Amino acid sequence: ITYGKGTKRISPFLNDETKLFKLLENVEISGQGNLVEGIKFAIQILVQEMRKIGGKVQRIYIITDGNVEDVKPDLDKMVDIAQGLGIFIDICQIGKSLHYQENYLKTIAQKTNGEFGYFNNSKALMSAGKAFASKKNLKKTSDYFSSNKSEDHHPPLVNDIAVELRRPTISEIKAMMGGKGQEKCQICHSIKNPLNGADFFASGRYCPSCGRPYHLHCAALWAKKSEYSISIFRCPFCYFLLKVPQSIMKMVSSISTEKIGIKIIDQSDKKSTRMIKILPNKITEIDESCSQCRSIFLGEYDVYRCENCG
Incomplete structure (x- = not known):
């Protein structure tokens, strides 16, 4: 991201440093930097990544000459948000050094x-x-499926970036009430809600990312087992960060998963696997699409396969 006269994203996230350096070669100095807009834009991008997958060190790396606009109140707000989301901000200042007390x-x-x-x-x-990169090591966390979740403190603003489960549309509800398109919850594998016996159209929701169906109460019980706050969990299929309404969490606060037949399998003792990179000239030979986004493999991006399941 550049933040001179305007804030602009010059590249998506890349693992290819050669491509990144080529893009950076085209960056030009363009006036006094609006650091608030730069950090705001960076946080928006990182929030999108945090919703999609966890277990990463989220950081903003700023290179500046110190010539930034004096907008301290707005900057304080952006810094508080970054702090609340657990985002590190590393800063490299080039040029004249300021006195410690003056260097915000x-x-x-x-x-x-x-x-x-x-x-x-x-x-x-x-x-x-x-040197900065080497100091940002991930803390050891429990396995995603483990019932023995860690007691680590999670960033307080994670609740604010989690997305609510999607309600069925009117047409989906009509179809289910008419006996068509009945959905099975992907946690309890039943059409009927195991807690109250309601049909899916009455108590069902969908993951807004991959579209998998869940009963609200099953999602709430799954969230109770998650490593996040009591109402936050990741979709078991696409790992998108989701939230359950507090009213539902109160209803299931005294209910155990065993009583209604929902079992979260502990796979913490399973052996780990490795991701193997597919050769670029073999990517176009893949005769299937991504199971999540349904996109076909055209060779534009790197592709990896699991060593265990292929």
């Missing part, structure tokens, strides 16, 4: 447990990037 950039890094450095040459800047 250093304060931003400290508030978010990030790193700050002042550099006067490109070689030192590159070395700093490697």
